[in-house]
Each structure stands twice: as structure tokens, then as C-alpha cells.
Amino acid sequence: MACRCDLLIHSATQLVTCASPGGPKRGPAMREVGVTENGALAIADGLIVAVGASDDVRAAFDAPRQINAGGKVVCPGFVDPHTHLVYAGDRAGEWEMKLRGTPYLDILAAGGGILSTMRATRQATLDWLVEQARERLEVMFRNGVTTCEIKTGYGLSVEAELKMLQAIERLACTHPCAVTTTLLAAHAVPPEFESDPDGYVDLVVEEIIPQAATWFAHDARAARVAPMACDVFCEANAFTVEQSRRVLMAGRRHGLAPKIHADQFSSLGGVAMALELGAISCDHLDVTTAEDRARLAQSSAIATVLPAVNFHLGSTQFADARALIDAGCALALSTDHNPGSAPCFSLMLVMGLACRYQKLTPAEALNACTINAAHALGVGDVLGSLEAGKQADVLVVDVPDYRHLAYQFGVNPVARVIKHGVEYAYR
Amino acid sequence: MACRCDLLIHSATQLVTCASPGGPKRGPAMREVGVTENGALAIADGLIVAVGASDDVRAAFDAPRQINAGGKVVCPGFVDPHTHLVYAGDRAGEWEMKLRGTPYLDILAAGGGILSTMRATRQATLDWLVEQARERLEVMFRNGVTTCEIKTGYGLSVEAELKMLQAIERLACTHPCAVTTTLLAAHAVPPEFESDPDGYVDLVVEEIIPQAATWFAHDARAARVAPMACDVFCEANAFTVEQSRRVLMAGRRHGLAPKIHADQFSSLGGVAMALELGAISCDHLDVTTAEDRARLAQSSAIATVLPAVNFHLGSTQFADARALIDAGCALALSTDHNPGSAPCFSLMLVMGLACRYQKLTPAEALNACTINAAHALGVGDVLGSLEAGKQADVLVVDVPDYRHLAYQFGVNPVARVIKHGVEYAYR
Numbered sequence: 001m002a003c004r005c006d007l008l009i010h011s012a013t014q015l016v017t018c019a020s021p022g023g024p025k026r027g028p029a030m031r032e033v034g035v036t037e038n039g040a041l042a043i044a045d046g047l048i049v050a051v052g053a054s055d056d057v058r059a060a061f062d063a064p065r066q067i068n069a070g071g072k073v074v075c076p077g078f079v080d081p082h083t084h085l086v087y088a089g090d091r092a093g094e095w096e097m098k099l100r101g102t103p104y105l106d107i108l109a110a111g112g113g114i115l116s117t118m119r120a121t122r123q124a125t126l127d128w129l130v131e132q133a134r135e136r137l138e139v140m141f142r143n144g145v146t147t148c149e150i151k152t153g154y155g156l157s158v159e160a161e162l163k164m165l166q167a168i169e170r171l172a173c174t175h176p177c178a179v180t181t182t183l184l185a186a187h188a189v190p191p192e193f194e195s196d197p198d199g200y201v202d203l204v205v206e207e208i209i210p211q212a213a214t215w216f217a218h219d220a221r222a223a224r225v226a227p228m229a230c231d232v233f234c235e236a237n238a239f240t241v242e243q244s245r246r247v248l249m250a251g252r253r254h255g256l257a258p259k260i261h262a263d264q265f266s267s268l269g270g271v272a273m274a275l276e277l278g279a280i281s282c283d284h285l286d287v288t289t290a291e292d293r294a295r296l297a298q299s300s301a302i303a304t305v306l307p308a309v310n311f312h313l314g315s316t317q318f319a320d321a322r323a324l325i326d327a328g329c330a331l332a333l334s335t336d337h338n339p340g341s342a343p344c345f346s347l348m349l350v351m352g353l354a355c356r357y358q359k360l361t362p363a364e365a366l367n368a369c370t371i372n373a374a375h376a377l378g379v380g381d382v383l384g385s386l387e388a389g390k391q392a393d394v395l396v397v398d399v400p401d402y403r404h405l406a407y408q409f410g411v412n413p414v415a416r417v418i419k420h421g422v423e424y425a426y427r
Numbered sequence: 428m429a430c431r432c433d434l435l436i437h438s439a440t441q442l443v444t445c446a447s448p449g450g451p452k453r454g455p456a457m458r459e460v461g462v463t464e465n466g467a468l469a470i471a472d473g474l475i476v477a478v479g480a481s482d483d484v485r486a487a488f489d490a491p492r493q494i495n496a497g498g499k500v501v502c503p504g505f506v507d508p509h510t511h512l513v514y515a516g517d518r519a520g521e522w523e524m525k526l527r528g529t530p531y532l533d534i535l536a537a538g539g540g541i542l543s544t545m546r547a548t549r550q551a552t553l554d555w556l557v558e559q560a561r562e563r564l565e566v567m568f569r570n571g572v573t574t575c576e577i578k579t580g581y582g583l584s585v586e587a588e589l590k591m592l593q594a595i596e597r598l599a600c601t602h603p604c605a606v607t608t609t610l611l612a613a614h615a616v617p618p619e620f621e622s623d624p625d626g627y628v629d630l631v632v633e634e635i636i637p638q639a640a641t642w643f644a645h646d647a648r649a650a651r652v653a654p655m656a657c658d659v660f661c662e663a664n665a666f667t668v669e670q671s672r673r674v675l676m677a678g679r680r681h682g683l684a685p686k687i688h689a690d691q692f693s694s695l696g697g698v699a700m701a702l703e704l705g706a707i708s709c710d711h712l713d714v715t716t717a718e719d720r721a722r723l724a725q726s727s728a729i730a731t732v733l734p735a736v737n738f739h740l741g742s743t744q745f746a747d748a749r750a751l752i753d754a755g756c757a758l759a760l761s762t763d764h765n766p767g768s769a770p771c772f773s774l775m776l777v778m779g780l781a782c783r784y785q786k787l788t789p790a791e792a793l794n795a796c797t798i799n800a801a802h803a804l805g806v807g808d809v810l811g812s813l814e815a816g817k818q819a820d821v822l823v824v825d826v827p828d829y830r831h832l833a834y835q836f837g838v839n840p841v842a843r844v845i846k847h848g849v850e851y852a853y854r
Contacts, residue, residue, distance in 0.1 A: 087702055092830040096789055139838055312836070314783035316743035335837075346837025349776075355526055356741035362523055403519040409739070410762075410773025411566055411839060 002062040005044040006421060008380035009396065011053045012069035016402045017040020017051060017386040018367050024302060024330035024375040030364045033075075033402060041074060041393040046421035060062055065423070067416065070294030073402050075366065076385050077146025077393030077419065078347045081372035082283050082304055082334035084184075085140070085150045086133040086167045089120030091339040092113065099314060114154075114188050117339055121154035121164070122294040129167040136337070137175050139345045142426050144414045146393040147384075149334075149377055151231055152335045153187030156200075158207050161185050165212055165220075170360050172222030178393075179375045180225065182259060183212045186232040186239050186247045201243045205250040213254035225379045225391075229280065230256035241269045248277050263288040264309075275299045281376040286310070286319045290327070297328035302376035306336035307353040321358035331360075332376045333368040348413075351406040358362050360401040394418040398427060428488040432471040432636070433848060436823065437481045440495035441827045444478060444813040445503050445794050451729060451757035451802040457791045460502075460829060468501060470819040473848035478813050492842065492850070494702075500829050502793065502813050504573025504820030504846065505774045506800035509710050509731055511765035512577045513560040513594045516547030518766040520603040520804020526741060539617050541581075544766055548581035548591070556594040563764070565601050566772045569853050573813075573820040573843045574605040576761075576804055578658060579639075580614030583627075588612050588635050589642060597651030605848045607652065607804045609686060610639050611661040613666050613674045628670045632677040652818075654804045657683035657706065661697030668696045675704050684805055688716045691736075702726045708759070708803040713737070713746045717754070724755035724816040729803035733763035734780040735771035748785035758787075759803045761811035775840075789830040790848075821845040 017034035018025075025032075038072045040051040040057035050057050093113035107113060121129065133150075140148055150168045155161035165181065172179035186201065193200035209230065230251025234244040238261075248258040258277045264284040271282050272291040283304040284295060296303045305319040325331050333350050336342040344350065351365035353411035359367070374384025379426040383391040396416040399405065404413070415427040439712065445452075452459075467484035469477040477484050521539035534540060548556065559576075567575055577595045582588035597604035611615035612635040613628065620627035636657065643655045657678025661671040665688075675685040684707045689697035691711040698709050698719040709723060710731040723730045734745040752758050761775050763769040771777065778792035787795070801811025810818040823843040825833065831840070844851045 090827060092789075092828050092834040095834050096782075096830055099786070100788065143838055221833040308836075311783065316784075343831075344837050345835065351839035354739065355523075357743075359526070361527070362519075400517060401519050401521055404770075407519040407522050408770040408772065409735075410771050410776035410837070411570055 002028065002060060002103040005042040005049055005061045006060065007043040007065045007067070008061055008063035009067045009069050009394065010039065010040035010058055012039045012074040012399055013037065013071055014073045014402055015041065015051070015386070016073060016075040016366065017387045018080065018370040019387045024372045024380060025326070025367045026328055026330045030325055030331065030367050031361055033345055033363045033366050035402065039074060041386060041394060043421045046392055047385060048388050048390050048392045050388055056153045067396060068222070069396050071400060071414065073397045073399050074398065075395050075402060076370040077149040077395055077417065078369045079331060079384055080140065080145045080347055081149050081281065081332050081373040081378065082306060082335050082336050083148055083150055084153060084338035085136050085148065086129055086164055086243040087121050087339055088124035088129060088132065088153050089117050089339065091116065115191060116190070117154045118156050118190065122157070122160045126163055126166055129163070130170045133167060133171055134175060136345070137171055137177055139419060141175070141177045142414065143348065143412050144395050144417065145177060145347060146417060146419045147180070147374065147377065149182055151182040151184040152326045153184030156185065156188060156190035156197050158211060161208050161212065162215060169220050169222055172224070176422060176424070178225050179222070180379070182217065182229040182231045183209065183251065183256060184231040185209065187235065188238055197243065201239070206248055209250045209254055209256070213256060219252065220332055225382055226265065226324065226377050228256050228260050231259040231261065234268055235261065235264055236266050241273050244270055245273050245277070245336035248274065252277060256299045259283065267292070271295060275301055280378050284319065285324065286349045293324055293327040293329060294333055296324070302332045302372055303329040304332040304376050305335055306334055306342065307358055308335050308342040308350050311342065311353055312342050318357045321354060321360055325364060330372050330375065331364060332338055333366050334373065341344045346412070348405050352409045362406045365406050368404060392418055392421040416417050429487060429643055432469040432476055432488045432490045433483070434494050434850065435467065435483055435488055435490035436468035436494045436501055436821065436829060439466045439501040440464065440498055440827055441500045441829055442468065442478070442813070443502040443793065444499060445797040446812045446814045447798045451799045451807060452794045453755055453757045454752070455756065457752055459787055460790045460793050466501060468813060468821060470845070470848045472807040473819055475815050475817050475819045477681045477811060477815055494823060496823050498827060499842065500824045500826050502822050502824065502829060503797040504822055505796045506574040506804065506811055507567065507572045507761050507762050507774055508576050508708065508759055508800040508803035509733060509761035510575055510577055511580060512563050512575065513556055513767065514544050514548050514581050514589055514766055515551035515559065516544050516766065518543065529735065541767055542618060544581045545583050545615070545617065546635055549584070549587045553590055556590070557597045560594060560598055563772065564604055565754045566596055568602070569841065570773050570775065570839050571822050571844065572604060572774060573609070573844060573846045574652065574801065574804065574806065575592055576607045576762055577745065578611040581613030583612065583615060583617035585634050585638060588639065592642060596647050596649055598823060599651070602630050603849060603851070605652050607806070608643065609615055609656040609658045610636065610678070611643060611658040612636065613671070615660065616667055624670065625753040628666070628673055630653050636677045636681055636683070640683060652809055653804050655683050656686050658686040658688065660688040661695060662691055663689065663693045668700050668748060671697055672700050672704070675701060679704060686710065689796060694719070698722060702728055706804050711746065712751065714768040720751055720754040723751070729828045730756040731759040732785065732805050733761055733762055733769065734785055735762050735777050738780055739769050739771065740789045745784045748781060748787055752791060757802065758795050759791060759800040761800065773839070776836055777831050782833045789833045792833050793829060814829055819848040823835045
């Protein structure tokens with residue numbers, strides 16, 4: 001006699017689990033995604049209750065709603081662990097100037113750069129920020145992202161950073177995509193502190209972090225899969241290693257998990273510092289040394305690389321993701337969606353970039369966008385793979401083989417998104 | 428008193444015409460796309476009857492169906508002038524092997540390469556070929572392609588090339604996208620002629636071309652915007668310049684317009700030969716010399732580059748499209764959709780590649796995917812731009828600025844496709 005469940009997905013040409021019960025995937029395990037041909041999945045109360053061969057799952061479970069995934073791939077919902085999805089303003093014109101070789105100072109003089117996004121974001125109403133970001137989140141969701149990290153970092157003042165937190169909160173409350181929040185008050189030095197960057201770090205440490213943490217603990221209402229994280233941009237024109245350490249330690253005192261933007265342009269030592277503080281992820285890693293790769297491999301932190309940034313800027317240089325994996329790091333991929341360096345909405349295109357320009361296999365790329373990305377947000381035990389007991393975050397994708405997620409490019413083959421057991425159909 | 432029309436699109440944040448009444452765009456004209464802010468377009472009987480400022484067009488025309496394009500860009504439907512959309516088989520596994528560095532001979536030994544697609548295509552039924560290709564054409568159409576060239580070239584026998592022509596014909600009859608047909612019987616030397624390539628050229632010249640031309644003239648039923656073209660792959664491991672000349676001349680004798688795959692890997696002289704024969708386009712041009720760029724600039728042929736191929740193979744080398752434009756060539760872009768070297772469905776991503784890796788401006792890229800691509804198919808007087816009298820092939824795109832077509836990437840912002848005056852909504 002079959003058990004009753006809510007939703008049964010069966011007959012998948014490939015059911016791909018990305019299962020990794022012991023933590024994130026590393027080394028040779030990254031090459032395995034766990035493929036069951038003619039696979040099935042049973043869902044009850046928003047959770048996965050069974051995964052396996054269609055015959056077995058259908059013998060054990062019955063459901064009022066069934067999806068025949070014949071000819072299609074069923075895989076975990078994607079997790080995007082690094083985005084700047086909330087912002088105002090438009091930087092397409094600046095991008096055109098950059099591609100034409102306009103010097104950076106001229107772009108700044110024309111009102112471009114990160115501070116142009118800061119100005120537009122400070123001026124924007126909360127409603128406008130939410131409305132714009134919701135459209136972007138909806139595009140991400142349709143393209144398979146069922147859990148998305150969103151950072152602050154275009155406010156750069158107490159008031160404007162809290163406004164960004166509220167915008168992220170509203171998205172988390174009103175969109176089916178799970179949203180995790182990262183405070184990135186130390187994204188850039190705002191113009192008010194141009195001649196006193198340490199003064200801005202004081203503000204971040206003494207006011208923004210405490211107020212943000214208090215707000216998150218007491219006023220945030222969205223159902224959360226993860227606590228708030230604290231991030232910092234450790235780079236030559238942003239924050240030094242010592243300033244970054246102050247920021248992350250202040251975050252830690254308030255219960256915020258450390259993350260870091262490190263080694264995008266210069267290797268300052270941010271990775272080692274962040275690992276000392278127990279960072280859950282180190283992101284960018286374009287110029288990371290072999291020594292720091294070894295440190296990352298020995299840590300529990302996820303190494304997150306962001307090839308859409310290099311692509312957007314027309315670069316032929318990409319982070320050495322192959323070396324990170326070969327060193328034993330647990331690698332994740334992300335869009336880094338932002339208006340300046342990566343207006344990218346598709347983790348499938350990011351997988352395609354990683355396979356083509358970073359020497360990943362399609363399996364490694366898929367693990368990097370699911371289970372490992374979930375661990376980069378501290379939610380790898382709850383979601384990110386198709387395993388009994390986890391959140392039912394599932395994609396039905398109109399491709400015959402999981403390798404097509406990276407192989408075909410430029411369009412969206414996702415036919416159905418199932419988030420926490422609820423089904424959204426797009427094709 | 429306003430005239431009655433069928434459909435009025437108004438209030439477009441940008442209406443972009445790509446108008447070029449005197450033929451394809453060249454040189455500085457390629458940098459202009461013709462932007463009207465708050466623009467409108469009136470359509471009657473499938474044709475454009477007016478283009479201009481919203482106030483003017485709305486004062487002159489009324490329509491039972493109106494589209495408010497506020498916040499959006501209205502532009503010509505894209506034209507994809509070089510695709511191999513009809514095929515059977517799957518080469519994602521071969522792609523993975525290639526990226527892992529597997530030698531080409533090992534891939535062939537494992538059953539890969541173009542001949543694997545030939546084998547699968549020969550074995551496939553006509554119905555299966557049509558069914559598979561229709562799904563691909565539908566994806567292209569949703570992503571804005573309203574006119575698409577499709578080549579034969581995976582049959583490589585009289586019977587199988589005619590089967591491919593019939594498949595293309597069925598697509599042309601049953602899908603709203605306009606389809607133009609190109610006979611590419613000389614795509615590769617089939618195994619039966621491995622030791623006698625000239626014997627295969629004889630077959631192409633004496634049997635395949637005449638039979639195909641007769642079939643097209645007498646049995647093809649689809650409404651056509653263009654006559655059939657004849658293409659050849661002039662390359663070291665395919666056909667020599669002299670063999671290619673024989674093929675194109677035979678095509679010409681049967682009324683087929685010459686096109687050529689030239690200079691993808693080696694510059695053999697195919698461009699000069701094809702231009703002598705009045706080619707309407709020369710395609711690939713990865714290693715074209717300055718001398719041949721000058722020849723192209725002085726001809727009426729369109730120079731079509733295909734950066735998705737370089738991207739798919741993980742290359743950092745791309746055709747020097749900037750030099751082609753600067754030399755005075757009329758440049759077009761295409762996906763080159765095919766399973767071996769470009770499983771790409773999105774001309775917007777191709778525009779993005781051209782801006783990032785070939786130094787085009789977003790305006791040049793858009794002209795290359797509309798008016799100039801239409802001229803590459805010989806239909807530039809009928810469609811490819813928003814001008815009164817042309818076919819009403821129009822996109823309403825959910826972006827605030829035409830530069831976003833190339834700027835944001837990986838997803839599809841097309842909200843509505845209007846083909847020959849008929850509206851298809853996707854968002």
C-alpha cells in the first residue's frame with residue numbers, strides 16, 4: 001500500500017541529486033552529481049521524502065499531483081551565494097564607455113562607478129528599491145535560483161544600509177525564492193569619509209553593524225533559512241586587511257557569520273585573515289596564491305568564484321577554479337549580480353563560463369551551484385541537494401542530460417521550479 | 428481624423444529603428460540605431476505603416492489593439508543569418524571531452540565529430556527532425572528571432588539532403604518565424620567518399636544541387652521571403668577553393684545565391700573566390716587578412732562573424748570584427764546554432780560577446796543582428812528594420828535602454844514578439 005505524499009515527480013530522464021551528506025563536496029567527489037536514469041522524487045509538507053528509481057518511488061508513494069519528467073532533467077534548485085540584487089540606477093552607459101577604453105577617471109567624472117549606484121540607491125525610496133529588485137529576483141527564480149543571497153553595500157550610511165536591509169527583508173517576505181541577508185556596509189568608502197576611511201570603519205563597527213544586528217534580531221519578520229552574514233571588500237581601493245578584520249570581528253560579536261570579497265585584483269592577505277575568523281566563504285579569488293588555496297582547502301570555508309565578472313568586463317583572465325578544486329577546496333559559483341561588473345541573471349551561463357574558461361566539468365559546475373553554494377550560505381544541511389529530509393527545492397529542466405545546463409547557452413531551459421514543495425510552471 | 432490600423436505600439440521608452448534605406452549599414456552608420464524616445468509604431472495588414480514620436484503616430488492612427496511599451500524598448504525582430512538548426516543526435520558528451528583536452532582523434536574514435544551528427548540525421552525520420560528543430564526554432568523565436576536561415580549539411584547524400592530540405596520546408600510552413608533555406612551539401616566529405624572528395628563534389632554539383640533546386644522551385648509550398656541559397660565549407664579539412672568554386676557555380680546556374688564558410692581556421696582564398704561569384708555573405712572570417720577585409724568592404728557581400736563558436740570552444744581568440752567594420756565592411760552577427768560548435772539560442776548573448784570580445788558598440792551589434800543580417804539573406808529590403816512599408820517584425824523588450832540587449836546577459840528580456848503583424852506574448 002503506497003504512502004500518500006503531496007507531489008510526485010517521476011520518469012525523469014536523469015534525476016540528479018548532488019547529494020553530499022557529509023558536508024560540501026571536495027576533490028573527486030565534485031565530479032559526481034549522482035544521476036539516476038528514470039528517476040523520481042516524492043514531496044510532502046514541503047520536504048523531500050523519497051528519491052530514487054521511478055518504479056521504487058511510485059510503488060512506495062502516491063500523490064494527487066504528479067509530474068511526468070520524461071525527456072527532462074530533475075535537479076536541485078540552484079543557490080546563488082553572492083549577489084548585489086538591490087540597487088537603483090543604470091550603468092549600461094558606463095559599461096559602453098569602459099568597453100570603448102574610456103579611462104576610469106573619465107568614467108568617474110561622467111558620474112559612473114560604484115558611487116553612482118550608491119547615490120541612486122540612497123535617493124531611491126524603499127518601495128522603488130523593492131519593486132526593481134523584485135523583478136530581478138523573479139528573473140533569477142524563473143532561471144532556477146531557489147535560494148539567493150543578497151548583500152547591502154550601496155547605502156554606506158546607517159540610514160541607507162538599514163533601508164537596504166528592509167528592502168531585502170521585503171523581498172524575503174513576498175517572494176517564494178529563499179533570501180539570505182548579508183550586511184556589506186564595508187563595500188566602499190563613501191565620499192563623506194574620503195579622507196578618513198578609518199572613520200568610516202568606526203561607523204561600520206560601532207553603529208551600522210550593531211544597529212543592523214539588532215534590527216535583524218528583533219524586527220525582521222521573514223521566515224529565514226540562515227542568520228545574517230557580514231561581508232567586507234578587502235582590496236587596494238577599498239579596505240585593508242586590518243580594517244577588514246575589524247569589520248568581520250565586529251560582525252562576529254553580533255552573531256554575524258564572516259564572509260569576504262578577497263583577491264579580486266590584489267592578494268593582500270584577506271583570505272588568511274578571514275579564515276582565522278572562521279569565514280563561511282571567501283569570494284572572487286582571481287589572484288589567490290597557492291598558499292592561500294591550501295589554507296582554503298584545509299578550512300571549512302567555501303571558495304566562491306565569480307566568472308561572470310571577468311566575462312562582463314571582456315577579460316580573458318579568470319580565477320583558477322581548477323587549481324582551487326585540485327587543491328581540495330570546496331568550490332561554489334555565483335552570478336555576483338550587480339550593475340557595475342556583472343548584470344548577469346543566469347547561473348546556467350555561469351556554469352557554462354566555468355566549464356569553458358575555468359576548466360570545470362559540467363558536474364563540478366552543477367555541484368558548485370547547488371550543494372556547495374548552499375554551504376557558502378550556511379544552509380547546506382537544509383537545502384542544496386535532493387535528499388530525503390531536505391527542503392523540496394527542485395527544478396524540472398527541458399534538457400535531456402544535465403551537461404546541457406552548461407552546454408547550451410544564452411537561454412533558459414527551466415520548465416518548472418518547485419520551491420519548498422510549491423510548484424511554479426514556466427513552460 | 429485618425430486612420431485605422433490593426434495594431435499600435437506606443438510610449439516606448441526607446442523606439443529603435445535600425446533604418447537604413449540605402450542598403451546595409453557600414454562604417455560610422457553602424458554606430459547609429461535611430462532612437463526615438465517615447466516612440467510609436469503603427470501596423471496594418473502585417474506591414475509597418477508609421478514610425479515616429481508617440482504623439483504624432485497616435486494623432487494620425489487609431490487601432491483596436493494597442494500596446495503600451497512604457498519602460499520598454501521597441502526594436503526590429505532579430506534576424507539570424509547562419510544556423511544549422513535541423514539535426515539529430517546529442518554532442519554534449521563530446522563537448523565535455525573536448526574541454527577536458529581529449530585529442531580530436533580520440534573524440535572521433537568515440538563516435539564524435541560532425542559525422543556523428545550526419546549519422547544521426549541520416550537515421551532520423553523526417554517527423555523526428557522536424558519535431559526537434561521546431562522546439563529549437565520556438566526557443567529562438569521567443570528570444571526575438573523573427574527571421575532565421577537554416578542550412579542543410581548533415582545529410583551529405585542526395586536522399587538525406589532532400590530530407591533536410593523537407594524538414595526546413597515543414598518548419599517554414601508551420602512556424603511563424605520566417606525561415607530561409609540554404610543548401611550546404613558541401614559541409615563535409617561523407618565517409619563514402621573519404622578517398623574521393625572530388626567524387627563527392629561531382630555528386631553535389633551534378634545531382635544534389637539540381638535536384639534540390641528543382642524540388643525548391645516546384646514542390647516547396649511555404650511562403651518564402653527569399654530564394655534558396657547555396658553554401659560551402661571552404662577549409663583545410665573540408666573543401667578546397669577550387670572545389671568550393673565548383674559548388675557555388677553550380678548553385679548559381681540553378682539560381683541559388685552563393686554564400687561561403689571561409690577563413691574559420693585557415694585563410695585559403697575562399698573570400699576572394701566567393702566575392703568573384705557575387706556571394707551575398709562570407710561567414711566566420713576568424714583569420715581573414717587585411718587584403719580580404721578590403722575586398723569584402725568593396726563588395727556588396729555581408730561579412731558575418733560567429734563569436735558563439737569561439738566562446739563555446741573556450742577560446743580567447745575571436746574574429747576581428749572591429750577591423751572588418753573599420754575597413755568598411757557591412758557586418759552581421761549570427762548564432763551559428765549547431766550541436767558541435769555553437770549550441771547557442773540567443774542573438775542577444777551573441778551581441779554581448781561581440782561587444783565584450785570583438786570591440787563592437789551595442790549599437791553596432793544591434794545593427795549587425797537586424798538590418799545587416801537581413802541583407803545577408805537578401806531580404807534587407809523587406810524586413811530587418813522599423814521602416815514604413817516593411818514587414819512588421821517587431822520586439823517589445825523589457826529593458827529601459829537598447830544597450831541592455833547586450834549589457835545584461837544569460838536571460839531573455841523579450842516580452843512580445845510581433846511577426847508580420849501578429850502578436851505573441853511571452854511575459
